[in-house]
Amino acid sequence: MAKAAAKPGFRCSECGWATVRWVGRCGECQAWGSVQEVGAPKLREVRAQAPTSGAVPIARVPSEGSARALTGVGELDRVLGGGLVPGAVVLLAGEPGVGKSTLVLEVAARWARAGRRTLYVSGEESAAQVRLRAGRTDALADELYLAAETDLGTVLGHIEQTDPSLLVVDSVQTIGTPDADGSPGGVTQVREVTGALVRIAKSRGMAVLIIGHVTKDGSIAGPRLLEHLVDVVLAFEGDRHSGFRMVRASKNRFGPADEVGCFELVDAGIAEVPDPSGLFVSQSVAVPGTAITVTMEGRRPLLAEVQALVTPTPQQNPSRVSAGLDRQRLAMVLAVLQKRCRMPLHNQDCHASSVGGARVTEPSADLALAVSIASSYVDAAPVGVGRVVALGEIGLAGELRRVPGLERRIAEAGRLGFDTAIVPASLDLPPGRGHRDERLGITIKPVATVMEAMEELGFPGRRRAS
Structure with a gap:
């Protein structure tokens, strides 16, 4: 009896999910x-072939060829x-106009100034336009080569001709x-182009930095396979x-995936911000x-200022x-202050609002939001505590x-000269026993509730100034 023909299936072109x-x-x-x-x-038999080189213990694999090279941009x-x-193949994605091209051009220039040949391939701008931007941002270097191409085969030809150590x-x-x-x-084109770049990067030991677009919801445009192909x-x-x-790193095969680097767009291009708390x-x-x-932000502590304005309304x-704040958490903090603090x-x-365009979404900012609301309501700053930071999630x-x-977090506040930290009480920090931590350079006052925090700051019983 002849076998029944296999039924055709359906597959997602972006992630490979299959269905009948x-x-x-998807x-x-x-x-x-x-x-x-x-x-x-169609299933076919795969025959074993003799490997070109035998497998060796992992400890004997030489590591000289994988030594890191600094890009010259410290935050990156x-x-x-x-x-x-x-x-390594690095994918950098972001919204239009955020400064992706400016950043990678700066990376390419600093890489080339270290005597390492760099090839910058632009498919969106002409060579003259990139040269104009490089002159404005002081990103000119002798070892930085530029090509305006949109064909993959021509790009591979430029790589063979210039033999760069970094491709952008x-x-x-x-x-x-x-x-x-x-x-x-398109999905198929992006997958094929990225796959070819990954293969040539691995075979030549050449680092590749790719710029990618994002969709309207902020995700990386193209097939999901694109993020799996690249290393970072x-x-x-x-x-x-x-x-x-x-x-911000969301994937990193060679390092931490929770680090962030801080930059600031200036007239001359882009500048590193090694200490962004002041912004x-x-x-x-x-x-x-x-x-x-x-x-x-990742493993990096950053100071943020929260402001509130409370006014009577008819x-x-x-x-x-x-x-810059989560509206739902604002509503929750207001409800807790009214119910638990009789406000x-x-x-x-x-x-x-948050200051400086920062988006504060962490629950740890709940206490600072409550303090700013209470301070605005009584129209007075905290008393008896000096410069204070407030940390804690409110239930x-x-x-x-x-x-x-x-x-x-407390160490960062102490480094920047703050006097007091209002923090949640824990087993090692019992409530009501504020002490000066000389190692961190700040007085720590642990509290168990929002009401205790308000008492430490001198808010209960105070009336709004007329």
């Missing part, structure tokens, strides 16, 4: 219109884990090849209305309606407006919960 029926949306990556019909795979080296590894591709969505279906920027995935983030930028703190002394907290439904905020408009019962990296 066609669906409009059940794995949730992409629309990416499920396509494919024929049943920090995110990469100490520099670029030969043969701006951007991968503009490079195409006739060997793959679709137009440049970096996200270049920043507010369009602020010059501050962050490079987010506007006041050197305590003023009503402000509070300072310490957030963690409206039945008071306004709750936030900028009548039901007839008060509340506007809360619905009014309790303060411990936050991760507490010691590192």
